[in-house]
Amino acid sequence: MITTANRLNTVEEYYFSSKLREVRELMAQGKPIINMGIGSPDLKPSKLVVQAIQNAMNDAGAHQYQSYQGLPELRKTMANFYETHFEISLDFNSEVLPLMGSKEGIMHISLAFLNEGDGVLIPNPGYPTYTSVTNLVGANPIFYDLKAENNWEPNFEALEKQDLSKVKLMWVNYPNMPTGASGSIDLFEKLVAFAKKHQILLVNDNPYSFVLNDNPISILQVDGAKEVALELNSLSKTYNMSGWRVGMVLGNSKYIDAILKVKSNMDSGMFYGIQKGAIEALKLDKSWFLEQNAIYKKRRDLVFQLAEKLKCSYDKNSVGLFVWAKLPSGITGAEGYVNQLLYEKDLFITPGTIFGSNGEGYIRFSLCIDEEKIKEVLKRFQ
Incomplete structure (x- = not known):
């Protein structure tokens, strides 16, 4: 009997991988499921972007291996x-x-900097991949609390009381997913100072800066940030290119070189046409963001109505691609509540618990669904 590697005992199948399989099975049975769970943009990339990848097909060398550096x-x-x-x-x-995609960057960064037994500070709630990758490379997740009363920002006094002696890396994510907290330069300055004090590599995962956000910021705007910080970014949400898998990591050249050592041993470069499309996307002016956000704002207003019908509370000032909503008092168990909606109302949303224990009592709605479908959901609760 051939056994699997011990590292697989540290992780489970990704929640959306298994849950969406269940949703597809229900749909195959004829259930009119409306999926408001996953953040995969349904809008199209710019026509200029699509034309760029089409035009690239006949370029010399378009179908050969590409540079590991792009x-x-x-x-x-x-x-x-x-x-x-x-x-x-x-x-x-x-x-x-x-x-x-920036998701591969999480693995590359972890492989480049973490040894077995190193500590990794991970937000709770936070993107589940931070934890699973930490476990896969044999490092130790150390969770730090994000709570509504602190605007979903780290409590630095509490952090300082933790044993940080083995901490090598810290994940942060602003604008935040799943909560929609926007973050600030003041917060980034505190994070950079904390990282310098404790000699921790700080990585800001920043794919939501331009979604329903009037004040895009980067941790690299902080003076001296490059000494201790990297930033991940992605074209998935900003330019509706999630299936194209285009992201980037930015920062100090020594850190970038270390990541490249890993990356160059794991892939053979990004497809040429996708790179050409990405170039056109990144050249789009602010009118692109205004156009996308006008659509998302209409959707968000409808989701706010849905949250109110469910007697949930939410922050109207949150940003990003989701609405993070607190369940009404008296309802316990976010996953049970989500399953109830799935089987009784044919509606799939995300339970906050998949993002960590501080997600208990919360649900997350995706804005990656057109207005008519959201209106259909609203009718189901009349």
């Missing part, structure tokens, strides 16, 4: 994007590394 033009465009929108100067040759 096209110089892509790196340069990524650096220009940060200059334009965040006023951050980056060397496109040494401080920018394209990724096949």
Whole structure:
């Protein structure tokens, strides 16, 4: 009998992998399921982006292996994007590394910097992949609380009381998923100071900056941030390219070189046409964001109505691609509540508990669903 690696005992199948399989089975049985659970944009990329990938098909070398560092033009465009929108100067040759989605960056960074037994500070609630990757590489997750009363920001006094002697890396994510907290430069300054004090590599996962957010920020805007911080970003949410798998990691050249050592041993470069499409996406002006956000605002207003019908409370000032809602008092068990809605109302939403214990009592609605479907959901609760 061939056994699996011990590391598989530290993780479970990703929640959406198993739950969406259940949803598909219900739909196959004829159930009119409306999926408001996952953050996969249903809107299309810009026509200019689609044309760019189509035009690239006949370019010389388009179908060959590509550079592990991506096209110089892509790196340069990524650096220009940060200059334009965040006023951050980056060397496109040494401080920018394209990724096949930022999710792979989480694994590459972890493999590049973590040894077995190292501690990793992970937000609770937070993106489940931070925890699963930490476990897969043999490091130790150390959870730090994010709570509504602190605007879903770290409690630095509580952090300082923890044993940080073995902590090597800290994940942060602002604008925050799942809560929609926007973060601030003041918060980033505190995080950078904390990381410097304790010699911790700080990684801000930043794919939601331009979604329903009037004040996009980057941790790299903080003076001296490059000494201790990296930033992950993605075109998935901002440019409706989630299936294309395009992301980037930015920061100190020494850190980027370390990540490249891992990446170059795990893939053979991003498909040329996708790189050309990404270049066009990153060149789009602010009118693109205004157009997308006008759509998302209408959807969010309808989701607010739905949350009110469910007697949930929420923060009207939250940003990003989701609505994070607190269940009414008296209802216990977010997963049970979600299952009840799935089987009684043919509606799938996400329980807050998949993001950590501090997600208990919360649910998350995705805005990746058109207005008519949200209106249909509203009718089901009349």
